[in-house]
Amino acid sequence: MKNIFQKKGFMVVEVLVAASIITISILAALAVAQKSISVSRQAFHTTQAAFLLEEGAENARIERDNTWDNVASLNSSEQIGIFTRTVIASSVTRDNITKDISSVGTDDPGTKLITVTVSWPEGGLTVSKTLRFYIMNIFS
Amino acid sequence: MIKHKKNKIIPDSALGSIQIVPKALSSKHGYAILELLFYIAFFAVLSFVVISAMMTMANSFKETTIQEQLIQSGTIMERISREIRSASDIVSISSNDLLLSTKDANGADKTVEFKFVDPNVQLWEAGANTGNLNSPNIIVTSLAFSQIITAKGKAVRIILTVKSANDALGRMQDFYDTVVPRGSY
Numbered sequence: 001m002k003n004i005f006q007k008k009g010f011m012v013v014e015v016l017v018a019a020s021i022i023t024i025s026i027l028a029a030l031a032v033a034q035k036s037i038s039v040s041r042q043a044f045h046t047t048q049a050a051f052l053l054e055e056g057a058e059n060a061r062i063e064r065d066n067t068w069d070n071v072a073s074l075n076s077s078e079q080i081g082i083f084t085r086t087v088i089a090s091s092v093t094r095d096n097i098t099k100d101i102s103s104v105g106t107d108d109p110g111t112k113l114i115t116v117t118v119s120w121p122e123g124g125l126t127v128s129k130t131l132r133f134y135i136m137n138i139f140s
Numbered sequence: 141m142i143k144h145k146k147n148k149i150i151p152d153s154a155l156g157s158i159q160i161v162p163k164a165l166s167s168k169h170g171y172a173i174l175e176l177l178f179y180i181a182f183f184a185v186l187s188f189v190v191i192s193a194m195m196t197m198a199n200s201f202k203e204t205t206i207q208e209q210l211i212q213s214g215t216i217m218e219r220i221s222r223e224i225r226s227a228s229d230i231v232s233i234s235s236n237d238l239l240l241s242t243k244d245a246n247g248a249d250k251t252v253e254f255k256f257v258d259p260n261v262q263l264w265e266a267g268a269n270t271g272n273l274n275s276p277n278i279i280v281t282s283l284a285f286s287q288i289i290t291a292k293g294k295a296v297r298i299i300l301t302v303k304s305a306n307d308a309l310g311r312m313q314d315f316y317d318t319v320v321p322r323g324s325y
Contacts (some may be wrong), residue, residue: 012179023186032194033200040207047214048315054221055318058295062320065290081314139292 042122046129049083049118053131056087056116059136068137071112083120090115092134101134110137206304209277210313213302216261216273216280217315223252224296228323230287238285238296242323256283261300277305281312288318295320 063070074089092111095102101111112135119128220238227240236256244250244266253264259279260272274280281301288295300315 012175016179016182019183019186023190026190026193030196033197036205037200037203040204040211044207044211044313047211048313051214051221051315051317055297055316058318058320062288062290062295062318065292065295065320067265067291080316 008018024026038123042127045082045120045122045127049120049129051078052083052085053116053129056085056118057114057131057133060087060089060114060116064135064137067132067140068110071114071137072109074112074114078126083118086115088115088117089113098107145304148274202306206307209275209304209306210302213278213280213300213313215316216278216302217300217317218299219263219273220254220261220298220300221317221319223254224298224319225322226253227321230294230296230321232283233287233296235284235286254283254285255278274302279303279305293320293325 049124060071060074061076071089072091074087077084077086089112092101092108092113093103093105094100094108094111095105101108114135116131117128118130119126121127154197207213223236223240223242227242229241231239231241231251233239237253239251239253242250242252251264254273255262255264259274259281260282261274261283263270263273279302281303283297283301284299286297295318297318298316300317301312301317303310303312
């Protein structure tokens, strides 16, 4: 009788171990599935942010087409849904001899460096995308 | 299963109350029942975890599909912004309709028109409907064009709102863009 009990008990333990392994592997697959949601959501937010960056750049161009002085004073931050967009214009210096854009030289009032940043919260972290470009006063 | 002469003295109703059974028996049979109860409870918890995990996985698959469709809907905005950028002028603009004059591949003048016909965005080239920009599983809930006039040109602001046909919650997502037609410079 003891032998039978031992056998039965052993079988239950076997089944227990098998069930635990299956459960753990399913939980691992669950973790992957949940991660895939956050990754695909982040990919979608990145797509939306790409258009917001483009819009920020085009807005700087619209300001240039209106009045150049408005470009120089660009320094704005706005909230669009979950996204925060900041547009900052900074001055550009040109080399005195080559007239190329460089970190040292004379300030060029006809050229500005525009930095557009779009940031949004993503699962407790803040993700941000930045677009930097030079804009020139071509109309005066 | 295990036939034993002494088993007969235990009434069925006494199975749960082990203390009235003689000690020699309780150490064997009571333990087996407790063991069984423990395993049943354990398997119940395990199967609950497994079933809920399966359901969550099915839902996350659905959610991933929806997100993928929404990412694809970004191509609508991409197409509109590219056409505006290469356009030379805005012929007519209303909230749901944008007509642009542009050039074809050979440099000849042509028109491109974007029309919002609920729930689709139609692309008209040279006066002919060339089809919907959105895929069938994307519902365009709104598309709004507005014109910005500057000292040296124009710009179009676009607001596109889409949702997935597969989304039971009907969550809507917005795309914003503003484009200056470069052909007018």
